[in-house]
Amino acid sequence: MSKIAGQTETVVKASWLPLIVVVLTQIQASFAVNALTVSMQGITTDLNTPATSVGTAITAGTFAMAAFILLGAKVGAKFGSRRVFQIAVVIHGAAMAAVALSATPAMLFIAQAASGAVIALIAPALVVFIAANFHGQQQAKAIGYLAAAIPAAGVLALLIAGTFASTIGWRYSFALIVVLAVINLLLSFKLKPVAPQKDVKIDWVGALVAAASVILLSFGFSGLNTWGVVLATDAAPFNVLGISPAPILIVLGIIGGQFFFSWLRRRKAQGKPQIFDLDVLRTGSEKATTICMAAxxxxxxxxxxxxxxxxxxxxxxxxxxxxxxxxxxxxxxxxxxxxxxxxxxxxxxxxxxxxxxxxxxxxxxxxxxxxxxxxxxxxxxxxxxxxxxxxxxxxxxxxxxxxxxxxxxxxxxxxxxxxxxxxxxxxxxxxxxxxxxxxxxxxxxxxxxxxxxxxxxxxxxxxxxxxxxxxxxxxxxxxxxxxxxxxxxxxxxxxxxxxxxxxxxxxxxxxxxxxxxxxxxxxxxxxxxxxxxxxxxxxxxxxxxxxxxxxxxxxxxxxxxxxxxxxxxxxxxxx
The missing domain is CATH 1.20.1250 (Growth Hormone; Chain: A;)
Known part of the structure; x- marks a missing residue:
């Protein structure tokens, strides 16, 4: 109950079921990455591959998610967040099944890249579910639980995947994720549908520029230590007049990012659809909040x-x-x-x-x-x-x-x-x-x-x-x-x-x-x-x-x- 201007308003708390789906799905996505890390020794032995191959698979999933997440938000809005979420959960479960059945490093790499790409559809939907189902203090608590699901997945991966890897085998950890995907799919049918915004048009140019910029930045920063900060090392895949590709990729990524935001502002001024709505960052306080998040x-x-x-x-x-x-x-x-x-x-x-x-x-x-x-x-x-x-x-x-x-x-x-x-x-x-x-x-x-x-x-x-x-x-x-x-x-x-x-x-x-x-x-x-x-x-x-x-x-x-x-x-x- 709360008093406002002499009136009394009854605050009705929503069911926590949507939050259960959100948290379990976040655990499903985060557990998958943590399980790969914990199971690294078993994977390298079983697939006869160096540990760097597992690291490459993890990186592939992360890059795929980052590159396509802006596109994923618009796809969810256009076709309905619940429907897109359900399709993505099924694909992610199938990708985890492919990881569990992997016979070669290539199969592991492809499966993990696919899982990262569909997480780009899942992550925005989780936030939509919270915004659509919870308000005020209940919404704040729900966001806290969503944030807490990531470290919780890390602890679970340590306890479960670590135990499986040292006893019955690393593959059972990913079989467990498949089971969790089935549970999340079934629970999602109890969520109220989020109406699709059929008038949403996807800005494909903006999506491609964003994806290319993220990939360039990710590979550039990831290669600093191995390829060289300025001068190329022997491990660098190529060099330009002896200069490491890492800073070159970073510069290209920054240029791409500048072009991306310029493109968004131009599209907004023309009244055309954008792949990312700049209203999310329309005030100084929202920009400052983003800087704090990044820091x-x-x-x-x-x-x-x-x-x-x-x-x-x-x-x-x-x-x-x-x-x-x-x-x-x-x-x-x-x-x-x-x-x-x-x-x-x-x-x-x-x-x-x-x-x-x-x-x-x-x-x-x-x-x-x-x-x-x-x-x-x-x-x-x-x-x-x-x-x-x-x-x-x-x-x-x-x-x-x-x-x-x-x-x-x-x-x-x-x-x-x-x-x-x-x-x-x-x-x-x-x-x-x-x-x-x-x-x-x-x-x-x-x-x-x-x-x-x-x-x-x-x-x-x-x-x-x-x-x-x-x-x-x-x-x-x-x-x-x-x-x-x-x-x-x-x-x-x-x-x-x-x-x-x-x-x-x-x-x-x-x-x-x-x-x-x-x-x-x-x-x-x-x-x-x-x-x-x-x-x-x-x-x-x-x-x-x-x-x-x-x-x-x-x-x-x-x-x-x-x-x-x-x-x-x-x-x-x-x-």
Whole structure:
């Protein structure tokens, strides 16, 4: 019950069934990727293929999803989100069956690419289901659970896929996903249909430009470490006058992105359909929210790369042990994603975001100053939990803020934008974290060797110092065993390697903390009011103008009467 202007309005809560379908489907999609990672050893042995082939399959799925997600949103809107969702769930289930039955690496690659392409149809539909079925506080909670489903899928993959891979076989994990797809398909028939927008016309030029730009950016950033940041390495597929293809692809991707947004603005000015509706980003606060989303996903994904790197390389633990070690971090993301909605009535988004980024920075700083060689030490665990709480809260907050600011008809575009930002920011986060950490490591190793009298020039000439990377002590000893290194020199090199890689990781974590601190600036441009439900539409049903929304963002939280200046679509004040 809520009081508005002397009246009492009854708020009827919707059934949680749509949320169950949304969460289970998100788990279906996320579990598939995590299961591939956990099952890597079994797949490589069974299919007689190197681990890089599994990594290629994972990358293929991710790139396919990112490239076609904007198109997926429009296809869902045109033909009906529920119908498209059901078809996509069936195809995804079939793709997972193909993974389970894979006899060759090529079959695995094709199946995973197909699954990524249909997730481009599923992801926007999940957001549409939330917008169509839930409102106000219930909608905020639903978004929190959707965000929490991703780390939950990671934990489930660890427990289930890890157990299957070490007992009955890795293929059963993907057979389980097929069963989950059948369950989601059956449950989806109980959802109320979302009417198709038959007048939607698909901008194929915009779709192709977006896909090409995403693919160029993804391959460019992914190849930085392997192909070379500037000059091409021997691993580069080609070079242009000795220049690595990675920066060339990145530049082309950026140019393509600029052309894409220019194309959208031109189409909008001409009144023609666009593949992505720029009304999702029509105000400064919405653009700032996107920047915050990208910053958090960049930092979070980079941390997800550096933490396992620390455990496996510095400590020499197995992949399964690493997965168990980061459970506190994963669970804290899950918890924060689900409970942050309880803060929405008390604090505006910009305040929650600012505090969230401070918490993330504190978690990273605590990790940077406490990691040693004992992962179980108390302050390292506290740092992980702190990082996870801030990360989970911000990811759920920024998504809910974008969805709340857009009319329901743009829910699919919001979902597509979320998926696009998630994948691009994640790819860039891993790539740049890797390049930065390896660069710091190389600099420290070269400096350390130059100042170490035990490591002679003769020994230096026998080691390739141009390809320094994070390696275990055992691997380094194997490399030195092929040289004339004495036991004293081996011990000195191992000690130098231990110190350099630990300091490189610490500095990398501090760099991520700096990005989190800088993100407080765009967080201050997020909305300064807590809308009750989709405030971009006024009570009259017309969209609020950009000027009205900008004024709302800069107004004090309440006016003199104790109410927000702009009503929500239901006609209630958002106080």
């Amino acid at each position: 958090m996903l960049f930092v979070g994904t980079a941390a997800n790369f550096l933490i396992p790197l620390y455990i496996q390389i510095v400590q020499g633990r197995s992949s399964l042990e690493t997965s168990f070690a980061i459970i506190p971090y994963t669970l804290s993301i899950f918890i924060a994603s689900t409970v942050v909605a309880t803060l929405y009535k008390r604090f505006p988004p910009r305040q929650i975001a600012r505090v969230g980024f401070v918490v993330v920075a504190l978690g990273l700083i605590l990790l940077a100053f406490t990691i040693r060689n004992e992962w179980e030490q108390f302050f390292v665990i506290v740092g992980l939990i702190t990082l996870g709480l801030g990360q989970g809260a911000i990811v759920a907050l920024v998504f809910n803020t974008l969805l709340s600011a857009a009319p329901k008809t743009l829910a699919g575009d919001v979902g597509a934008w979320r998926g696009l930002v998630h994948n691009i920011s994640g790819s860039i986060g891993i790539a740049l974290a890797s390049v930065f950490a390896v660069g710091i490591l190389s600099s420290m190793v070269v400096t350390g060797i130059a100042g170490n009298a035990t490591l002679t020039d003769d020994l230096k000439s026998q080691v390739d110092l141009n390809s320094i990377n994070f390696v275990t002590n055992d691997h380094l000893k194997d490399v030195l065993s092929t040289t004339t290194a004495t036991p004293e020199q081996v011990d000195a090199a191992v000690a130098l390697n231990e110190e350099a890689r630990l300091r490189a990781l610490k500095i990398s974590l501090l760099a991520l903390a700096s990005i989190a601190v800088l993100a407080i600036i765009p967080a201050g441009r997020m909305p300064n009011y807590r809308p009750g439900d989709l405030p971009a539409e006024l009570s009259s049903g017309r969209p609020a103008s950009e000027e009205e929304l900008e004024v709302a963002d800069h107004e004090d939280d309440l006016d003199a009467t104790g109410h927000h200046p702009f009503p929500t679509p239901s006609g209630t004040n958002a106080a």
